[in-house]
Amino acid sequence: MTQAKAVPAASEVRFNRFLASVYLVMAVGMAITAWVATSVSANQALVKRILFDPWFAFGLFMIQIVIVVWLSAAVMRMSSGAALILFLSYSALTGLSLTSIFIYYSQSTIAYTFWVTAGMFLFGSVIGFFIRGDLSAMGRFLMLALLGYLFGLIFVWIFPGARGLNQAMNFTGILLFAGLTVWDTNRLKQLSTQLEGKQGIGGLVVIGALALYLDFINLFLLLLRTSRR
Numbered sequence: 001m002t003q004a005k006a007v008p009a010a011s012e013v014r015f016n017r018f019l020a021s022v023y024l025v026m027a028v029g030m031a032i033t034a035w036v037a038t039s040v041s042a043n044q045a046l047v048k049r050i051l052f053d054p055w056f057a058f059g060l061f062m063i064q065i066v067i068v069v070w071l072s073a074a075v076m077r078m079s080s081g082a083a084l085i086l087f088l089s090y091s092a093l094t095g096l097s098l099t100s101i102f103i104y105y106s107q108s109t110i111a112y113t114f115w116v117t118a119g120m121f122l123f124g125s126v127i128g129f130f131i132r133g134d135l136s137a138m139g140r141f142l143m144l145a146l147l148g149y150l151f152g153l154i155f156v157w158i159f160p161g162a163r164g165l166n167q168a169m170n171f172t173g174i175l176l177f178a179g180l181t182v183w184d185t186n187r188l189k190q191l192s193t194q195l196e197g198k199q200g201i202g203g204l205v206v207i208g209a210l211a212l213y214l215d216f217i218n219l220f221l222l223l224l225r226t227s228r229r
Contacts, residue, residue: 018205019129019188025084025209029091030216036095041102051100064093071210080202087206087213094217101224109227117220124178125212128185135186142179149176166225173222181215184208 040046049056067090075083101110128135152169188208 018191018201018208021205022188022208022212025087025205026213026216029087029209029213032088032091033095033098033217036092037098037102040096040099047099047103050097051103057097060093060097064090064097067093068210068214071207075203075207078203080206083203083206087210090210091213098221105224105227110224113224113227114220117216117223120178120219120223121181121212121216124181124215125185128182129189131182131186134190135183138179139183139187142176142183145176146180149173170222170225174219174226177215177218177222181212181219184211184215187211 040050050060051057067086071083071086071090078086105113149169149172152172188211191204191208
């Protein structure tokens with residue numbers, strides 16, 4: 001009886017430590033993003049280059065894509081330190097690319113939207129944490145929805161004058177990434193039960209932090225686009 005109680009207790013402790021590490025790494029990444037974006041916003045020459053130099057902006061975007069793909073594909077073969085450095089580098093590059101929001105939106109709007117995003121993210125994480133079942137079916141649906149959303153973004157990019165479609169894409173994206181927050185948190189919970197004795201736990205912490213970081217950043221940007229300037 002005592003041993004039966006000890007196993008779930010050990011599993012819960014293992015999950016709490018794993019999830020705490022994930023959120024800690026994510027929080028560090030968010031802090032770096034905010035610091036870089038705020039610092040670079042004071043450099044008008046660099047901000048103008050990010051905004052008006054298409055090759056610079058495209059190169060920045062491609063480097064970010066390469067880092068995400070590389071981390072997702074090879075994180076289990078990396079050392080924990082290398083995976084963490086890549087994630088923090090991605091966070092800094094994201095901060096660089098987000099500098100332009102300080103031109104288009106007031107600081108009060110950015111701050112308000114950040115806290116709204118934090119509240120939505122926390123709510124989604126709590127739901128994902130307390131759901132006991134496996135959300136694999138939900139994950140498959142969300143991945144298909146994400147592909148459809150990306151296709152919609154390409155359509156909006158080709159036809160930028162469709163204002164109603166832009167708003168529809170924003171609200172669809174908010175629902176999508178709120179759902180992904182729930183699913184990613186639940187997925188991390190399911191993953192924690194398989195960590196005992198496994199290698200590459202540090203890498204899993206980083207890739208989990210990356211998934212939640214992307215959910216948060218996308219939620220923030222979509223909510224910001226729905227706000228008035």
